[in-house]
Amino acid sequence: MAEQLDALQPILTKLAAARTRLIMERPFLGSLVMHLPLKPAAEWCSTTATDAQAFYFNPGFIEGLSLAQTQFVLAHEAMHCAMGHTHRRQHRIKRRWDVACDHAVNLMLIEEGLKPPMHGILANQDYLTLSAEEIYPMIPEDTPEESFDQHLFDNDNESGSSPDENERQDNPDAGESGGQGKEGQSEAEQQQGSGGQPSQKPDDLSPSEREDLAEQWKNRLAAAAQAARQAGKLSQTMLRWVDDLLAPSLPWRALLARFFAVNQRDDYSWRRPSRREGEALLPRLSSEGIDVIAAIDTSGSISDDELREFVSELDALKGQVRARVTLLACDNKLAAKGPWEFEPWDAMQLPKDVEGGGGTDFRPVFDWVEHENRSPNMLVYFTDAEGDFPKSAPNYPVIWLVKGKGVVPWGERVQLN
Numbered sequence: 199m200a201e202q203l204d205a206l207q208p209i210l211t212k213l214a215a216a217r218t219r220l221i222m223e224r225p226f227l228g229s230l231v232m233h234l235p236l237k238p239a240a241e242w243c244s245t246t247a248t249d250a251q252a253f254y255f256n257p258g259f260i261e262g263l264s265l266a267q268t269q270f271v272l273a274h275e276a277m278h279c280a281m282g283h284t285h286r287r288q289h290r291i292k293r294r295w296d297v298a299c300d301h302a303v304n305l306m307l308i309e310e311g312l313k314p315p316m317h318g319i320l321a322n323q324d325y326l327t328l329s330a331e332e333i334y335p336m337i338p339e340d341t342p343e344e345s346f347d348q349h350l351f352d353n354d355n356e357s358g359s360s361p362d363e364n365e366r367q368d369n370p371d372a373g374e375s376g377g378q379g380k381e382g383q384s385e386a387e388q389q390q391g392s393g394g395q396p397s398q399k400p401d402d403l404s405p406s407e408r409e410d411l412a413e414q415w416k417n418r419l420a421a422a423a424q425a426a427r428q429a430g431k432l433s434q435t436m437l438r439w440v441d442d443l444l445a446p447s448l449p450w451r452a453l454l455a456r457f458f459a460v461n462q463r464d465d466y467s468w469r470r471p472s473r474r475e476g477e478a479l480l481p482r483l484s485s486e487g488i489d490v491i492a493a494i495d496t497s498g499s500i501s502d503d504e505l506r507e508f509v510s511e512l513d514a515l516k517g518q519v520r521a522r523v524t525l526l527a528c529d530n531k532l533a534a535k536g537p538w539e540f541e542p543w544d545a546m547q548l549p550k551d552v553e554g555g556g557g558t559d560f561r562p563v564f565d566w567v568e569h570e571n572r573s574p575n576m577l578v579y580f581t582d583a584e585g586d587f588p589k590s591a592p593n594y595p596v597i598w599l600v601k602g603k604g605v606v607p608w609g610e611r612v613q614l615n
Contacts, residue, residue: 208261240257266312274347301320490522509525530559558584560585577594
């Protein structure tokens with residue numbers, strides 16, 4: 199046993215050095231990696247693995263890596279945990295899901311400048327900026343691709359079902375820590391790993407344990423991002439991804455309805471009633487409705503079906519809050535046939551033969567509002583947010599319904615999810 203520990207010591211030293219360098223050079227990734235104790239697992243792990251509670255590794259695999267490649271595999275496992283891959287599979291086939299997750303993680307780490315451990319690693323540039331859920335449908339059912347590591351997030355079945363809680367009652371001590379480590383251990387002690395002792399393959403976590411662990415990693419992610427941002431060492435790629443992951447996940451329809459409701463101008467009226475109603479002067483709830491300007495991006499990045507879906511949703515909402523909607527269509531200039539006006543009682547639909555297909559410029563819409571001396575309660579813009587914006591925000595609320603990963607300089611951004 200002593201000989202095995204002596205042989206393992208250089209590998210543990212390399213892993214510790216790689217973690218230290220990550221903390222110094224990339225504190226965001228380094229902070230996440232430190233939440234995974236190092237555990238050798240040569241008997242069942244050929245490369246590396248994680249169950250969101252530890253970093254399992256085959257010493258022979260780590261021995262063949264450079265220090266830079268070792269940083270990559272450490273960050274790779276930590277990113278699986280931070281990106282929520284431990285609990286987002288749901289109904290998906292595990293093999294395809296593992297492949298999709300590896301593409302998402304590897305592309306991000308390579309873009310960060312980390313060196314992958316081998317040639318031919320899963321990192322298809324066509325999937326750049328896409329999430330694992332977006333990549334999954336593009337992975338063929340009979341794909342020959344394989345993850346280089348093991349994802350021990352749930353039981354290895356193909357249906358996407360989860361182990362039943364009752365199956366764990368025979369062994370109530372198994373997995374009860376929910377990622378907290380052994381009882382009585384401090385966080386620092388847990389980070390030291392198993393002291394070089396070979397690790398058994400961990401048991402599957404129950405659904406409730408995975409949920410608790412996911413919440414822990416979400417908190418760790420937020421804390422790591424905040425610290426790295428304050429230190430000025432959080433890249434734009436990571437910043438955009440963190441904001442997307444921590445942003446509210448309400449469907450865009452619900453968020454749009456909320457904006458409409460907030461802007462609804464319901465108030466009490468003190469106007470004198472008719473003589474038929476008596477002489478008493480009592481307050482009555484009155485509504486003047488709201489004035490909404492809706493703009494659609496016709497540059498070609500948004501499909502006709504998506505535009506029709508947006509207009510249909512506006513039609514449903516405007517009747518609920520008695521909104522008058524002015525519809526504008528714009529690519530790099532306003533459509534000549536517009537604008538189209540819809541009262542609360544009018545049926546709203548996408549105009550036929552809407553012009554478009556050019557570049558994307560958002561300025562003509564805001565110039566039109568200013569030229570017409572309009573002061574709307576809100577302006578809603580349906581777009582991919584890839585174009586030229588006005589230099590400053592107008593004095594009325596602007597809501598951007600964004601398809602894709604584009605960013606906006608001001609206004610409220612709602613992701614089309």
